[in-house]
Amino acid sequence: MKARTEKLLATVLLGLTVSTSSMAAEPVTPKLTDKLSQLLQKEMRAVQGGMASIHSAMVMGQHESVAENAQQIHDSFILQQELTEQDRKDLMSAVPKGFIKLDKEFHKLAAALAEAGVNENTKKQRHLYDEMTRTCIECHGKYVSDRFPAVNPGKN
Template identity: 80%
Template sequence: MATIHTAMVTGEHDTVAASAQQIHDSFILQQKLTDQDRKDLMSAVPKGFIKLDKEFHKLAASLAEAGRKQNTKKQRQLYDEMTRNCIACHGKYVSDRFPGVNAAKN
């Protein structure tokens, strides 16, 4: 995300596109998993987490497209949405790792 931010504010659209695409492509549920691995993953994490994660990676794909189209305004909008998604997820599901994030109060 930091690389995308820097690239976005310096007009490096190719870097925005490549970095956002890399985030999109890292979505765990799109990886090659055995049926058992997928079942284990789905039972190990809350459904709300999966929903937020899917949304985050979908936003990343849209951000990659905005980078390819050199649309800075759309890049900023999508980046802001991704950031809100990160804060919501970190505040709700991994607040022990990120105790300074309190999504519910912000």
């Protein structure tokens, strides 16, 4: 009985390893220059703070604050600011197209969330907040698997 349980556990664990390794793309973090890595981490911490503020504002119906914080996340787009031409080239050669696509999608959703704030549409805010969270998880699960090995994006 014990042996059977152990065997079952081993199969489950093996299955987990196989499925996560096939989902995670190669992490981008080791390929980033120090400057890019620092900028990205700074942006991510700002995004994290913004998302927390949006969550509180959303559940209390503080639409203006939702709009402001979402707009700030949108504007933090590192591809558009603080990057020299060389940084831009470094970034493009460090990350795959899928990463850029997710980053664009993420910032587009932030703009839509800002609009839902302006329109005082709580239902839409909730939906867009959830969509943004999906992109955090997808990007971290796929491209930051070295730092966040436990994130499991699963199927969309």
